[in-house]
Amino acid sequence: MERIAEGEYAVMEVLWEKAPLTAAEVADRVPADRGWTLATVKTMLSRLLAKGVLAHEQDGRRYLYRPAIRREDYVAEESGRMIDRMFAGRVTPLVAHLAARDRLTPEDIEEIEALLKALKS
Amino acid sequence: MERIAEGEYAVMEVLWEKAPLTAAEVADRVPADRGWTLATVKTMLSRLLAKGVLAHEQDGRRYLYRPAIRREDYVAEESGRMIDRMFAGRVTPLVAHLAARDRLTPEDIEEIEALLKALKS
DNA sequence: CGCGACCGACTACACATGTAGTCAATAAGG
DNA sequence: CCTTATTGACTACATGTGTAGTCGGTCGCG
Numbered sequence: 443m444e445r446i447a448e449g450e451y452a453v454m455e456v457l458w459e460k461a462p463l464t465a466a467e468v469a470d471r472v473p474a475d476r477g478w479t480l481a482t483v484k485t486m487l488s489r490l491l492a493k494g495v496l497a498h499e500q501d502g503r504r505y506l507y508r509p510a511i512r513r514e515d516y517v518a519e520e521s522g523r524m525i526d527r528m529f530a531g532r533v534t535p536l537v538a539h540l541a542a543r544d545r546l547t548p549e550d551i552e553e554i555e556a557l558l559k560a561l562k563s
Numbered sequence: 564m565e566r567i568a569e570g571e572y573a574v575m576e577v578l579w580e581k582a583p584l585t586a587a588e589v590a591d592r593v594p595a596d597r598g599w600t601l602a603t604v605k606t607m608l609s610r611l612l613a614k615g616v617l618a619h620e621q622d623g624r625r626y627l628y629r630p631a632i633r634r635e636d637y638v639a640e641e642s643g644r645m646i647d648r649m650f651a652g653r654v655t656p657l658v659a660h661l662a663a664r665d666r667l668t669p670e671d672i673e674e675i676e677a678l679l680k681a682l683k684s
Numbered sequence: 685c686g687c688g689a690c691c692g693a694c695t696a697c698a699c700a701t702g703t704a705g706t707c708a709a710t711a712a713g714g
Numbered sequence: 715c716c717t718t719a720t721t722g723a724c725t726a727c728a729t730g731t732g733t734a735g736t737c738g739g740t741c742g743c744g
Contacts, residue, residue: 445730447730447731447732448731448732449731449732449733450731451648464691465691465692466690466691477733478732478733478734479733479734479735480734481733481734481735481736482732482733482734484691484692484693484734485731485732485733485734486732487692488692488693488694489730502740502741503690503691503692503739503740504690504691504692505691505692514660517649517650517660518660518664520645520649521645521649521657521660521661522664522666524641524642524645525666527572528638528641528642529638532671533661533666533667533671533675534671534674534675534678536642537675538678539638539639539642540642540646540654541678541679541682543639543643545643545646545654546654546682550653550654550655551679551682551683553655554654554655554658554675554679555676555679557655557658557659557662558662558672558675558676561662561667561672562669562672566700568700568701568702569701569702570701570702570703571701585721586721586722587720587721598703599702599703599704600703600704600705601704601720602703602704602705602706603703603704605704605721605722605723606701606702606703606704607702608722609722609724610700610701623710623711624709624710624711624720624721624722625711625720625721625722626721626722
């Protein structure tokens, strides 16, 4: 699967949230703090089309864009890549790391324990 | 902290493993499948120096390079960034995702449960 | 039917990154 | 001492990315 750059990812998020959308609609929904003009969003859309991670259908004179890959699949690939790189492909060190870094609240711990218990049954 | 590109990261790994090292020594230790020449490694080293994530000390006519940031800190930042982006900053969905994607073996589950139990006490 | 708003295509440009070559200086070895 | 191997500095260049402008065509409104 093609890599999706950080900025492009913001556009994908919009379309994973709701699709199909026109370019203008996507621009409206991109987080305001990006400060992008419509032109910038259009560039992103073309590039994502070229990468094959977006699809488009003609709607009169415009395009309607929609994701061509599932968010779930992309996230799987990307998070897997990070785990391979930084945690040698092992998940436990990642969890240990998160715990040590206080990214795990007591509630998280409860939730994860429940999740794991469910997994075992 | 400055971002470290994918290729540059490979150089950092070498120096986190052992430091200080000369450029030639780093080149020797970079995973062979990168297929990098010494020149390429030197470019990486300069860029990492410029980014401030490496430090160097003079050793005669050469430099000895060593990390200026801790691997732990970098990994914390990078993994945090990913969790923020893809899992809205929540850890539980990440673990759920890993579970659903079969990245969790039964042994992982055992280990993580033990880890969490230890955390609670 | 004519004009203005809007659309995608194309162009632009700076900076990052992967990948490597050149070169002047110098240390080391004979 | 003189040659040679080595070193960091600098240069090079293609591709990716962030950010945006221009332009020819066309749809809708009056």
